[in-house]
Structures are given as C-alpha cells and as structure tokens.
Amino acid sequence: MKIERYDMIVVGAGPAGLSAAIEAAKQGLKTIVFDENERPGGQLFKQIHKFFGSKEHKAKVRGFKIGEELLEEAHRYGVEVILNATVIGLYPQKEVTVKIGEELRHYKGDAVLVATGASENMVNFEGWTLPGVIGAGAAQTMMNLHHIKPGKKVLMLGSGNVGLVVSFQLMQAGCEVVALADAAPRVGGYGVHAAKVARCGVPFYLSHTIVKAEGTDHVTGVVIGQVGADWNIIPGTEKHFDVDTICLAVGLSPMAQLLKQAEVQMADTKGGYVPVCTKDGATSVPGIYAAGDVSGIEEASSAMIEGRMSGAAIACYLGYMSEGEKNARMKELEAQLDTLRQGMFAPKNRGKLVEKTDEGIAVSMNLLENGFVADDEIERYPGVTHQKGIHPVIECTQNIPCNPCQDACPKGCIRIGKNITSLPAVEGKKECVGCGMCVASCSGQAIFLVKEDVEPGFGEVTLPYEFLPVPEVGERGLALGRDGREVCSCEVTKVSKAPAFDYTNLLTIKVPNEMLMTARFYKKA
Amino acid sequence: MFDIQEKLKEIGPYIEEADDDLLVCRCEEVTKGEIRRALHQGIFTIEEMRRYLRSGMGLCQGQTCGKLVKGIIAKELHVSPVDVYPASSRAPMRPTEMRILAEDGGVCHE
Amino acid sequence: MMERIANHPILGETPKREKITFIYDGKEYEGYKGEPIATALKANGVMTHRYTARTHEPRGVFCAIGRCTDCVMIVDGKPNIRTCITPLEQGMVIETQYGVTAQQ
Numbered sequence: 001m002k003i004e005r006y007d008m009i010v011v012g013a014g015p016a017g018l019s020a021a022i023e024a025a026k027q028g029l030k031t032i033v034f035d036e037n038e039r040p041g042g043q044l045f046k047q048i049h050k051f052f053g054s055k056e057h058k059a060k061v062r063g064f065k066i067g068e069e070l071l072e073e074a075h076r077y078g079v080e081v082i083l084n085a086t087v088i089g090l091y092p093q094k095e096v097t098v099k100i101g102e103e104l105r106h107y108k109g110d111a112v113l114v115a116t117g118a119s120e121n122m123v124n125f126e127g128w129t130l131p132g133v134i135g136a137g138a139a140q141t142m143m144n145l146h147h148i149k150p151g152k153k154v155l156m157l158g159s160g161n162v163g164l165v166v167s168f169q170l171m172q173a174g175c176e177v178v179a180l181a182d183a184a185p186r187v188g189g190y191g192v193h194a195a196k197v198a199r200c201g202v203p204f205y206l207s208h209t210i211v212k213a214e215g216t217d218h219v220t221g222v223v224i225g226q227v228g229a230d231w232n233i234i235p236g237t238e239k240h241f242d243v244d245t246i247c248l249a250v251g252l253s254p255m256a257q258l259l260k261q262a263e264v265q266m267a268d269t270k271g272g273y274v275p276v277c278t279k280d281g282a283t284s285v286p287g288i289y290a291a292g293d294v295s296g297i298e299e300a301s302s303a304m305i306e307g308r309m310s311g312a313a314i315a316c317y318l319g320y321m322s323e324g325e326k327n328a329r330m331k332e333l334e335a336q337l338d339t340l341r342q343g344m345f346a347p348k349n350r351g352k353l354v355e356k357t358d359e360g361i362a363v364s365m366n367l368l369e370n371g372f373v374a375d376d377e378i379e380r381y382p383g384v385t386h387q388k389g390i391h392p393v394i395e396c397t398q399n400i401p402c403n404p405c406q407d408a409c410p411k412g413c414i415r416i417g418k419n420i421t422s423l424p425a426v427e428g429k430k431e432c433v434g435c436g437m438c439v440a441s442c443s444g445q446a447i448f449l450v451k452e453d454v455e456p457g458f459g460e461v462t463l464p465y466e467f468l469p470v471p472e473v474g475e476r477g478l479a480l481g482r483d484g485r486e487v488c489s490c491e492v493t494k495v496s497k498a499p500a501f502d503y504t505n506l507l508t509i510k511v512p513n514e515m516l517m518t519a520r521f522y523k524k525a
Numbered sequence: 526m527f528d529i530q531e532k533l534k535e536i537g538p539y540i541e542e543a544d545d546d547l548l549v550c551r552c553e554e555v556t557k558g559e560i561r562r563a564l565h566q567g568i569f570t571i572e573e574m575r576r577y578l579r580s581g582m583g584l585c586q587g588q589t590c591g592k593l594v595k596g597i598i599a600k601e602l603h604v605s606p607v608d609v610y611p612a613s614s615r616a617p618m619r620p621t622e623m624r625i626l627a628e629d630g631g632v633c634h635e
Numbered sequence: 636m637m638e639r640i641a642n643h644p645i646l647g648e649t650p651k652r653e654k655i656t657f658i659y660d661g662k663e664y665e666g667y668k669g670e671p672i673a674t675a676l677k678a679n680g681v682m683t684h685r686y687t688a689r690t691h692e693p694r695g696v697f698c699a700i701g702r703c704t705d706c707v708m709i710v711d712g713k714p715n716i717r718t719c720i721t722p723l724e725q726g727m728v729i730e731t732q733y734g735v736t737a738q739q
Binding site for chain 1: 637638639640641642643644645646649670671674677678682683684692693694695696697698699700701702703705719720722
Binding site: 552583588 | 689694703705707
C-alpha cells in the first residue's frame with residue numbers, strides 16, 4: 001500500500017480549513033486540503049449577506065466574496081485543494097484515508113487539521129419526513145447555489161441567525177415566508193437580522209413550535225402551537241398555515257467524528273461533542289489540530305481566525321516558524337478573535353437574557369419577542385436623533401461586534417469608538433451630506449436617512465433595498481412600519497445603485513413628515 | 526456506567542406515550558416508542574441501541590438522528606444528555622461501496 | 636413545478652447553461668447539464684424521490700448536501716444515489732426508489 005506524505009493535511013475546505021492552509025503555506029509548508037463537496041468554501045458560498053465585524057474581519061463584504069478571496073489566496077500560496085474527496089478515516093498516527101472518486105487513497109501528514117464544520121440539528125414532529133420539510137442549509141443551497149426556489153410559501157422554524165438570515169434570503173429569492181416560529185420565548189439571533197425580516201411583514205411566533213406538517217405525498221400545510229412551561233403545546237393555541245415548505249433552523253452541532261476516531265480527547269458539552277483543545281487548536285494527540293465549528297459553533301468570521309491560528313501553530317510545531325514569530329502572530333490573531341467575542345452575543349452570554357446595553361439603555365423587549373423595535377422604544381438609542389436637514393437614523397440597538405458604518409461616513413457623523421460592540425451614535429455637530437454610504441455599509445440594514453420638509457408637510461426616508469424588481473422613480477406604493485404593517489402610501493423619489501453600495505440599493509420614499517420615524521420599508525401597491 | 530438493575534427499577538415500567546410512533550431515525554425507520562421500549566429492556570447506550578434497533582446505522586450513519594436519540598435516552602434515564610455515552614466513530618465515516626473498499630490498492634494521489 | 640431563479644438581487648443573472656434531456660420514471664424531461672439531479676426534478680415538479688422500505692412513506696430532499704441520504708434514487712440502474720449532489724447528465728435514467736429497488 002502506498003502512502004503519500006504532506007507537511008500538513010487539512011480536512012474541510014471551508015473558512016477555517018482554507019485559512020489554516022493559507023497561513024501554513026505562507027510559511028512554506030506543503031499543504032493539501034480535502035473536501036467532500038463538489039465546490040470549496042464550505043458554507044461561505046451560500047452566504048450572500050454582508051458580514052459583521054470590522055475591517056480586519058472583512059466586515060460589509062458578502063460571504064461568497066470572502067470565499068472567492070480565500071480561494072484566490074489559497075491558489076496564490078500553492079495550497080492543493082482536492083474536491084469530491086471524502087475523508088473516511090483518520091488515525092492517531094496522522095494517517096488519512098480518502099475516497100477520491102471511485103478510489104481509496106492513503107496519506108500521511110506530519111500534522112493534520114480537522115476543520116469539518118458542523119451539521120444541522122433537526123427536530124421531529126408529525127410529518128417531519130414528508131418531502132417539503134427541509135433544513136435551512138438545504139434552502140440556502142437550493143436558492144444560492146442551484147438557482148431554484150426551495151418553495152413558494154415557507155414557514156421557518158428557528159429565530160437564531162441562521163433562521164433569520166435564511167428567511168430574508170428566501171424573500172430575496174422570491175419566496176413568501178408566511179411566518180417564523182421558535183419554541184424559545186425570545187429571538188435568538190441578532191436583532192438587526194430579525195428587524196429586516198419583520199419589516200417585510202413576516203409575523204414572528206416566539207414560544208411556538210410545529211405541531212405537525214400536513215400532506216400525504218408532500219407538505220401542503222403546517223400547524224404550529226404555543227408551548228407551555230412544560231414544553232408541551234397549550235391546547236387551543238394551534239394555528240394553521242398553507243405552505244409547501246417547512247424550513248428547520250434549530251441549531252448546529254460540531255461534526256467531530258473524525259477526531260474521536262483519531263482517539264483525541266473529547267468533551268461532551270452543551271454546545272456539542274467537541275475535541276478538547278488549546279486556543280491554537282492543538283488536541284490531545286500531538287500533531288492533530290481542530291479549528292472552526294468542529295471545535296465549537298461560532299460564525300465564519302471567527303472560524304477564519306481560528307484557522308489562521310492553527311495554521312501558524314502547525315508551522316511552528318513543524319519548525320517552519322520560530323516560537324517568537326508564532327507568538328507575535330498569535331497575539332495579533334487573538335486580538336482579532338477577542339473583538340468578535342464581545343458584546344451581548346458573546347459566548348459567555350449564550351442563553352442569558354441581557355436586559356441592558358453596555359451603555360445602560362434598556363434592550364427592546366418587543367425586538368426580542370416580536371422581531372422589531374416598537375415605535376415608542378426606538379427614540380432611546382444613540383443612533384436615533386432628530387435634526388434639521390438630512391441625517392442618518394441608526395436603529396442598531398444591541399451590542400454586536402460591528403463597525404463599518406463608522407468608517408463609511410466621510411464626514412464623521414457616526415461614532416462607535418474603539419470598542420466595536422458599542423452602539424453607534426450620531427454626532428449632531430457634523431454635517432451629513434446624504435451620500436448613503438452608511439446605509440449601504442450596514443450589514444444589519446439598520447441605517448436610514450431621514451430628511452424633513454422636502455416640501456410642505458412631506459419628508460423623505462432613504463432605506464436599504466435588496467429585492468427585485470427595483471422600483472422606478474415616480475412609482476407609488478406603500479410604506480411599511482418596523483412591524484411590517486402599512487403606515488401610509490408613498491412615492492419613490494430616488495433610486496441609487498452605485499457600485500460602492502454592493503447591491504444594496506438605496507430607495508428614497510416621500511412620506512408625510514409625521515411618518516418619517518415610522519416608515520421603514522417599501523412595498524409595491 | 527450504570528447498575529442496570531438499579532436503573533431499571535428507578536425508571537419504572539415502560540408506559541406508552543402519545544407520540545411513540547414518531548419516527549426518529551429516518552434511514553432505518555426507528556420510532557421513538559421502539560427506542561423507549563429498548564431502554565426499559567436495559568439498552569442504555571447509543572452504541573447498544575445502534576446494534577439492537579439499527580437506529581443511526583443507515584446510510585446517513587446517525588448524522589440526523591444522533592442528537593434526537595441521545596435526547597430520548599437522557600430523558601428516559603433521567604440524566605443529562607452530556608452524560609449519555611457517545612457512539613464510537615470508525616471508518617468508513619461516509620457510506621462507501623464494498624467494491625471501493627475491496628479494490629483499495631493503495632494508489633496515491635499524483 | 637418549482638420556479639427557477641432567473642435573476643437574483645445579489646447574485647445577478649443565473650449563468651446560461653446547456654439544456655439536456657433525461658428520463659424520469661419512463662418519461663422525458665428537461666434539465667441543465669451538471670446541476671444536481673434533485674434540482675432538475677424539483678424544477679419539473681417532482682417532490683417524492685423514493686418510498687421507504689419499512690413504512691413505504693414518501694421521501695424527498697431534506698439536507699441537499701449529501702449528508703442525510705433521504706433523496707436517494709435509482710440512477711442508470713444503480714440504487715442509493717444521492718440525487719442532491721449527483722450532477723445531471725444527458726440521457727440519464729432516473730427512477731423512483733422503493734426500498735432499495737425499482738418497483739417490481
């Protein structure tokens with residue numbers, strides 16, 4: 001039996017695996033990456049929204065663009081990426097068995113990095129095996145990779161970031177999301193993601209779960225019901241929806257079976273069955289490392305940094321980098337990772353109800369329970385001000401690690417400060433020129449431009465718009481509130497599609513002055 | 526990990542539940558009731574359950590039902606899911622045809 | 636029938652692909668070369684890919700990335716083919732799977 005040797009073997013060409021391979025290849029390691037899929041990039045190519053974070057985390061760049069950049073970088077540094085290559089075995093001696101096409105091949109790595117990511121959790125209910133019940137990942141794959149609508153009418157189960165982001169993507173693909181349900185009493189994901197779904201008119205049903213999927217050959221409807229304190233459905237609370245698709249987004253679990261097979265010390269935690277590893281990803285077996293979701297579920301942004309850390313650690317372990325060089329690089333990367341792990345959604349806050357922001361402002365309970373900030377709650381945030389002339393209104397109400405809006409404003413109107421989880425504040429003294437860069441740069445689509453009195457009694461609201469068809473100037477339609485309900489009729493007065501906006505079109509609508517702080521979305525009449 | 530006799534006494538007899546006919550393992554079509562009944566016969570680990578009922582032994586290798594089975598075992602045994610011993614991991618990690626395994630000639634990637 | 640996405644607000648126009656024909660349960664259908672078999676079936680309104688061995692219930696696409704194996708069908712005579720990750724080719728013969736075989 002022949003075995004081919006590499007300095008470093010990476011399992012999984014997602015954000016963590018590719019980043020690690022690049023970091024190691026930069027130091028001269030002969031590196032190979034195996035991925036069982038037809039395309040590299042892991043989930044990045046399905047992620048069409050702009051990422052959070054700051055510049056160093058590639059904030060405001062869309063996931064699939066980050067994927068393209070990573071692949072280009074991997075290619076530049078000579079990383080070999082083998083696709084349709086399924087690793088079917090990993091042994092403590094760092095031997096790897098790979099099925100490539102119809103053939104088994106054997107490799108030996110001086111170091112092996114496992115970056116296999118996660119698999120979707122599922123819930124079972126009556127009818128859950130019917131065609132039409134799909135995972136949220138399946139929906140993303142169908143619409144963003146294979147250009148087909150997952151369904152016409154969809155119910156989403158799960159209000160974490162995946163459920164929220166995929167709900168929005170379903171609408172971008174032209175599907176109708178009839179409702180979003182979650183058994184938890186509060187929205188699990190970022191408030192800004194929830195708000196952009198809610199303002200499109202999607203009702204949120206928190207403390208609700210699926211009672212049953214209806215249909216004989218495929219899904220024709222769904223019944224949800226309110227869960228009581230004992231997690232059972234409260235009789236009489238059932239609600240029926242006509243849908244052809246039920247989408248499940250109920251969390252992810254690390255896919256760590258290969259590590260277990262390699263006899264790595266494992267730990268069963270609330271976040272799943274994970275390898276016990278150091279911050280740079282070293283496991284209990286010398287030379288075997290883990291990075292990304294396989295060692296604990298987080299975002300792609302942190303997976304990329306973790307990958308870089310493991311890559312540097314492996315380069316040092318194999319003598320391609322001195323201890324001093326490694327430590328310097330680690331310090332830099334740790335700082336990047338640390339900023340992402342701050343704020344209300346930091347790992348330490350998981351499952352906790354945070355009632356006040358770092359600034360001491362009460363968190364909107366309406367946002368947590370219904371997906372949108374109520375009209376009487378919005379005024380208390382520092383991004384929401386009233387000024388003469390055009391100015392940004394920033395409806396960013398939770399401490400999340402993100403600051404592109406601060407850099408986007410050429411006039412310095414927006415201040416977040418050093419701590420990127422602080423709520424953005426609008427500086428009244430600086431003059432807004434209405435360029436809209438902040439609106440387009442906000443990954444949470446939470447920034448609007450407001451201008452009073454463009455004509456007697458009427459003002460203008462400029463909002464981010466990522467749907468087709470893009471309305472025409474002069475078109476009359478309906479302005480929707482944060483809750484997705486109609487607030488008034490309106491006229492489209494301007495449509496901006498600058499390349500710098502990166503497909504976030506800016507729509508300006510004219511509404512009565514008294515609706516300027518209420519109108520937040522546009523719907524064709 | 527447990528004294529089987531003690532644990533069986535503690536959990537009491539199997540009592541039918543309304544959703545016992547709900548499928549848990551989609552591949553091998555194993556229901557919640559079958560898993561619960563097996564527990565009351567002293568099958569306490571995922572590994573034994575796999576051999577006894579074939580739950581998690583189908584084409585997907587427990588990818589979908591693993592966590593669900595674990596939850597049912599934990600609930601029935603009155604323990605936390607983190608205390609349910611995980612199934613072993615072995616090659617092949619993904620469904621692989623016998624022919625491919627048999628023809629393993631050790632050819633290397635160029 | 637499920638609609639294909641011709642134009643997407645972020646991804647733009649769907650690239651033009653080569654149209655081909657395939658046989659599904661004895662009838663000819665159209666799809667695009669190289670797309671997953673499951674996508675071509677979905678575009679033609681096919682939801683049920685197989686019926687299970689024990690309870691004979693219908694199954695279709697569930698995970699769409701080759702993990703769950705619920706979407707398997709008989710492709711060119713071979714059973715248990717994951718249609719969500721197997722590229723469609725001209726003239727492919729695709730059959731509904733009953734248990735692990737085609738219906739007698």
